[in-house]
Amino acid sequence: MEILDGKKLAKKIRQQVKGEATQFVERWGRPPSLHVILVGDDPASHIYVRNKERACKKTGVASHQHLLPQETGQAELLQLIRKLNADNDVDAILVQMPLPKGIDSGLLLSAIAPTKDVDGFHPINLGKLYAGRAALRPCTPLACMRLIEETGVELPGKNAVVVGRSTVVGKPVAALLLEQHATVTICHSRTRNLAHVIAEADVLVAAAGSPELIKGEWLKRDAIAIDVGINRLEDGTLTGDLEFEAAAARASWITPVPGGVGPMTVAMVVANTLTAANARLTG
Numbered sequence: 001m002e003i004l005d006g007k008k009l010a011k012k013i014r015q016q017v018k019g020e021a022t023q024f025v026e027r028w029g030r031p032p033s034l035h036v037i038l039v040g041d042d043p044a045s046h047i048y049v050r051n052k053e054r055a056c057k058k059t060g061v062a063s064h065q066h067l068l069p070q071e072t073g074q075a076e077l078l079q080l081i082r083k084l085n086a087d088n089d090v091d092a093i094l095v096q097m098p099l100p101k102g103i104d105s106g107l108l109l110s111a112i113a114p115t116k117d118v119d120g121f122h123p124i125n126l127g128k129l130y131a132g133r134a135a136l137r138p139c140t141p142l143a144c145m146r147l148i149e150e151t152g153v154e155l156p157g158k159n160a161v162v163v164g165r166s167t168v169v170g171k172p173v174a175a176l177l178l179e180q181h182a183t184v185t186i187c188h189s190r191t192r193n194l195a196h197v198i199a200e201a202d203v204l205v206a207a208a209g210s211p212e213l214i215k216g217e218w219l220k221r222d223a224i225a226i227d228v229g230i231n232r233l234e235d236g237t238l239t240g241d242l243e244f245e246a247a248a249a250r251a252s253w254i255t256p257v258p259g260g261v262g263p264m265t266v267a268m269v270v271a272n273t274l275t276a277a278n279a280r281l282t283g
């Protein structure tokens with residue numbers, strides 16, 4: 001079994017982005033820029049935003065934060081998004097989720113210009129993903145795919161099982177696996193006999209948000225196991241959706257939590273910022 005080290009791979013990606021960001025500055029006279037909108041005081045969200053800012057600094061991507069109070073209204077947020085959409089020096093816009101109650105997150109995400117939608121959640125970008133067309137693609141699913149690529153295992157014809165069907169992770173990662181010619185099964189809370197489905201998986205992507213839901217003994221021997229789940233236990237420790245030790249005993253490759261998909265997602269945000277900037281400016 002080998003550990004898929006997300007921290008190490010994220011560093012490699014940041015180095016690539018740094019080189020490309022330098023070229024971008026030479027060509028356009030300014031760095032690519034990411035604007036993050038964060039509403040309220042959710043501590044986890046503040047950590048995520050700080051991590052993105054750090055990754056930007058390390059790569060020479062300009063990061064701008066719009067830290068807004070909890071009581072900020074929807075109209076004000078829409079106005080800010082429209083202003084950023086219209087600003088030619090803004091390449092990428094990210095609205096940190098979750099938003100306070102009463103704000104329609106779908107409406108805000110749809111207001112972001114699709115060309116600046118670094119998270120790839122705009123319906124146009126999600127539609128293009130399903131249509132197999134070039135577009136900005138969601139960062140966590142991209143992170144999962146890049147980690148799988150690192151194993152060197154060829155995906156065509158492999159059985160891939162995704163646990164979770166959210167728009168943020170489950171559905172888009174399933175689309176990406178399908179694009180790579182895997183035979184994809186998507187599981188969710190109504191799936192019958194999850195263990196039985198997982199036993200067939202050459203590649204497993206777990207994104208249920210349920211601590212150690214997936215038992216190690218369910219895994220097919222030598223499976224690739226990607227654990228997206230981030231679950232904080234009562235004692236403050238983080239755990240994934242997989243029973244790590246037991247899963248590691250059966251898997252050929254496995255991502256740890258923390259240190260797997262998390263740091264890679266942040267690296268993909270920065271990489272997507274550059275993709276957005278290049279695509280927009282070169283038309």
Ligand code: NDP
Pocket residue numbers: 140163164165166167168169170187188189190191194207208209210213228229230231261262263265266
């Ligand atoms: P959601 O809560 O939106 O979706 C969870 C999905 O898992 C749902 O489709 C749900 O099914 C399914 N599910 C829940 N319980 C079970 C179960 N017992 N059996 C089978 N399926 C189940 O979560 P997200 O997709 O947003 O996130 C998933 C996890 O990934 C979370 O832990 C989150 O913190 C983490 N995450 C990590 C990121 C990273 O960077 N590493 C980024 C984004 C998320 P149903 O649809 O039927 O309700």
